[in-house]
Amino acid sequence: xxxxxxxxxxxxxxxxxxxxxxxxxxxxxxxxxxxxxxxxxxxxxxxxxxxxxxxxxxxxxxxxxxxxxxxxxxxxxxxxxxxxxxxxxxxxxxxxxxxxxxxxxxxxxxxxxx
Amino acid sequence: xxxxxxxxxxxxxxxxxxxxxxxxxxxxxxxxxxxxxxxxxxxxxxxxxxxxxxxxxxxxxxxxxxxxxxxxxxxxxxxxxxxxxxxxxxxxxxxxxxxxxxxxxxxxxxxxxxxxxxxxxxxxxxxxxxxxxxxxxxxxxxxxxxxxxxxxxx
Numbered sequence: 001x002x003x004x005x006x007x008x009x010x011x012x013x014x015x016x017x018x019x020x021x022x023x024x025x026x027x028x029x030x031x032x033x034x035x036x037x038x039x040x041x042x043x044x045x046x047x048x049x050x051x052x053x054x055x056x057x058x059x060x061x062x063x064x065x066x067x068x069x070x071x072x073x074x075x076x077x078x079x080x081x082x083x084x085x086x087x088x089x090x091x092x093x094x095x096x097x098x099x100x101x102x103x104x105x106x107x108x109x110x111x112x113x114x
Numbered sequence: 115x116x117x118x119x120x121x122x123x124x125x126x127x128x129x130x131x132x133x134x135x136x137x138x139x140x141x142x143x144x145x146x147x148x149x150x151x152x153x154x155x156x157x158x159x160x161x162x163x164x165x166x167x168x169x170x171x172x173x174x175x176x177x178x179x180x181x182x183x184x185x186x187x188x189x190x191x192x193x194x195x196x197x198x199x200x201x202x203x204x205x206x207x208x209x210x211x212x213x214x215x216x217x218x219x220x221x222x223x224x225x226x227x228x229x230x231x232x233x234x235x236x237x238x239x240x241x242x243x244x245x246x247x248x249x250x251x252x253x254x255x256x257x258x259x260x261x262x263x264x265x266x267x268x
Contacts, residue, residue: 030225055163055167055230056230057229060221060226060228060229061225063221063229064222064225067220067222068222083159084163087156088163088237091159091160091237092215092233092236092237093216093217094217096217097217
């Protein structure tokens with residue numbers, strides 16, 4: 001899995017691509033987020049539109065990242081979840097945890113309204 | 115892959131040996147079969163993800179400890195449910211001690227993995243584990259097919 005970081009005002013956009021599943025590359029997301037928190041970058045949008053495959057390892061990394069951000073007073077919002085990812089969010093009630101948006105712009109702008 | 119079809123209710127038997135490299139294609143096939151038999155996309159996604167997790171676990175905890183073994187997947191479907199049975203040879207584990215995933219848990223518990231079985235239990239309607247002779251682990255996953263509601267409340 002690849003992570004590309006872009007700063008959009010006070011929001012940090014992380015564009016993920018590739019396989020968000022087994023192996024250290026998925027678990028890498030959480031340490032990456034913790035480094036952002038240390039730099040006071042706590043408004044995070046994760047763009048998942050280019051994530052090809054997704055499983056429990058990727059979901060675990062997202063959940064740990066979300067928790068760390070919330071503990072630091074921030075948030076992790078999801079842009080462009082694939083249908084499969086959104087299905088898992090729905091079936092596990094994670095739609096009530098992760099705020100998800102159809103576009104990256106909507107996700108970034110959502111921080112302006114709280 | 116073997117398809118045993120004596121009626122409109124097929125049984126697919128797939129043996130996956132050596133590695134997980136074909137697993138994604140198998141999951142796509144399961145999604146296709148599921149939707150062809152009346153599951154909504156969201157439910158088919160759940161079945162696909164759950165079976166993928168179960169197969170991954172079987173590879174991770176079975177094949178790695180015994181390179182000669184493989185994962186056998188049997189998928190059967192009828193008008194009521196889709197059922198998947200995953201068998202592998204490997205170490206046993208306390209399947210029933212693991213709680214289904216729920217959003218009130220401490221998510222940090224999953225930062226290094228361990229979400230596979232909780233996720234399977236959350237995504238499927240019924241999940242069973244049985245330890246069979248000859249160190250065989252058998253996991254059975256069932257998802258019921260909900261009848262699609264027609265527009266206009268018919």
